[in-house]
């Protein structure tokens with residue numbers, strides 16, 4: 001585990017993200033983004049492996065609204081413990097479970113799941129080739145990979161580099177890399193949906209939400225933390241506005 005990842009999602013970092021994104025989510029758009037991705041991948045009544053499950057928001061949504069049974073894995077023990085606690089609190093323990101594991105070494109047998117899901121988490125994984133190979137290995141033939149991610153645009157520039165540093169995503173992929181890796185690992189019907197404009201709109205909402213929460217955040221975390229959070233999110237938003245970072249989703253089927 002990298003120090004920067006643990007720092008990004010420490011107790012304060014996670015609490016701030018939930019405040020400005022959505023409860024149970026460490027990603028922009030929360031349940032709205034889950035719903036959009038589930039519709040794109042036609043994910044319903046199936047067994048799902050959520051890779052990079054965070055606090056469990058997507059797993060809860062897929063279990064409660066799409067009839068799925070969901071296993072979530074996350075590298076950070078604190079996220080796994082918190083997601084497990086929340087699942088129990090919601091009475092969902094029979095339908096969702098969480099385990100501490102690395103996306104590049106999944107602790108599951110071959111052909112264990114019908115869907116491998118990722119919501120804005122794979123940008124953190126440096127070894128994309130092994131990530132996609134592992135997703136392919138644990139999927140049943142005919143199963144689907146469904147994920148959204150932060151991607152480098154074209155050409156990457158300095159703002160992109162800063163964002164990758166402050167978000168613990170030094171090796172963000174791009175759409176062409178994912179297309180190539182998916183094809184190499186036996187996926188076909190590879191569909192890429194550019195969700196960039198919607199994402200930028202959502203990010204502007206995040207920035208507004210941040211300003212609206214100034215008093216509460218300063219009281220809870222202090223002015224210094226608030227200022228750092230504002231600076232970081234303004235930088236991220238500029239990176240997306242310039243398209244040196246882009247947002248997109250993939251759906252593909254294992255043949």
Ligand SMILES: C[S@@+](CC[C@H](N)C(=O)[O-])C[C@H]1O[C@@H](n2cnc3c(N)ncnc32)[C@H](O)[C@@H]1O
Nearest residue numbers: 025026027052053054074075102103119121124
């Ligand atoms: C941006 S958060 C998204 C969490 C969740 N998908 C959501 O939408 O709220 C990224 C998550 O991926 C996890 N993560 C990062 N690298 C990972 C890896 N190599 N293996 C498993 N999880 C990882 C982080 O700990 C974090 O919880």
